[in-house]
Amino acid sequence: MGLDNNPSGSLEIQQGQFFKFALPTDWRVAEDGQFAVVLVAPDNAALTIMVGNSGLPANYDPRQFVYERLSPQCPSLSMAEPRPSQPIVGCAHAWEFDYTYTVNGVPCRGVAKCSVAPSYGMCTMVLTCAASQESQWPGYASWLPLVASQVAATNGAAFGMRGVMQQNLNNSREFAEAARQYRDWSARTWGEVTRQREESQSRNNFNFRENLGNVQTFVNPYDSRSIELPTTYSYYWVNRQGQVWSSNDPSANPNVGSTEEWVKMNRYQP
Numbered sequence: 001m002g003l004d005n006n007p008s009g010s011l012e013i014q015q016g017q018f019f020k021f022a023l024p025t026d027w028r029v030a031e032d033g034q035f036a037v038v039l040v041a042p043d044n045a046a047l048t049i050m051v052g053n054s055g056l057p058a059n060y061d062p063r064q065f066v067y068e069r070l071s072p073q074c075p076s077l078s079m080a081e082p083r084p085s086q087p088i089v090g091c092a093h094a095w096e097f098d099y100t101y102t103v104n105g106v107p108c109r110g111v112a113k114c115s116v117a118p119s120y121g122m123c124t125m126v127l128t129c130a131a132s133q134e135s136q137w138p139g140y141a142s143w144l145p146l147v148a149s150q151v152a153a154t155n156g157a158a159f160g161m162r163g164v165m166q167q168n169l170n171n172s173r174e175f176a177e178a179a180r181q182y183r184d185w186s187a188r189t190w191g192e193v194t195r196q197r198e199e200s201q202s203r204n205n206f207n208f209r210e211n212l213g214n215v216q217t218f219v220n221p222y223d224s225r226s227i228e229l230p231t232t233y234s235y236y237w238v239n240r241q242g243q244v245w246s247s248n249d250p251s252a253n254p255n256v257g258s259t260e261e262w263v264k265m266n267r268y269q270p
Helices: 062-070 134-140 144-148 173-213
Strands: 012-015 019-023 028-032 036-040 046-057 083-085 093-103 106-119 122-133 151-153 215-219 226-230 235-238 244-247
Touching: 019 036, 019 173, 046 062, 046 144, 062 093, 062 106, 062 122, 093 122, 106 134, 106 144, 122 134, 122 144, 144 173, 226 235, 226 244
Parallel strands: none
Antiparallel strands: 012 019, 019 151, 028 036, 036 046, 046 122, 083 093, 093 106, 106 122, 215 226, 235 244
């Protein structure tokens, strides 16, 4: 998710053609069909995928199912070993896989969960996964996989099998936890954006004031106070009495042949 999203927003439950699903603020629905729902972040750097199929053999390998569904969209896909996980509602068991891939040379990372619902010698498998560019994943890892799992079938034709994943998302504890994690992340993210913007504005104001007054700001090393000095010289020194010595010669040193102690001042950085 891009940093310009409004943190006052929260997860919203959207009704698609076959599913209800949780949609973060400003995300878009890239696919909404009988077998899949794909959600994409505003900056296109993160996404969630839900895809499922019924009528699969009862002993179908979950790792194979995940690989087959992800590899067409994830070049150079690499999957870690599976670990047991909490299945989505309507399924009996699940496995999670950490995975990595690249898109246009950009490394990406995510986590995929395969939930299985056995039925009369067959099974329904549902993949829910969340991923982002690797540099952004630390911010997504705690909440985006939870959001990806918040999908409920509302049409009997979903996956070709009625009943899988039917639940009331509004009243589910899982949705409440996903919403809480999302709000916490969003508040932290927006707080950082606000801080950066305030610092940027402060720097702009500082630079404008210097340019307007034709001055440059230095720091007095004796008391850490800032001093505005003319742009006539590039190098300024100060002694303990607050007297200032200036020069444009980088090799000049007022301590040479002087009984005073002069210290070179550094430019102030807002």
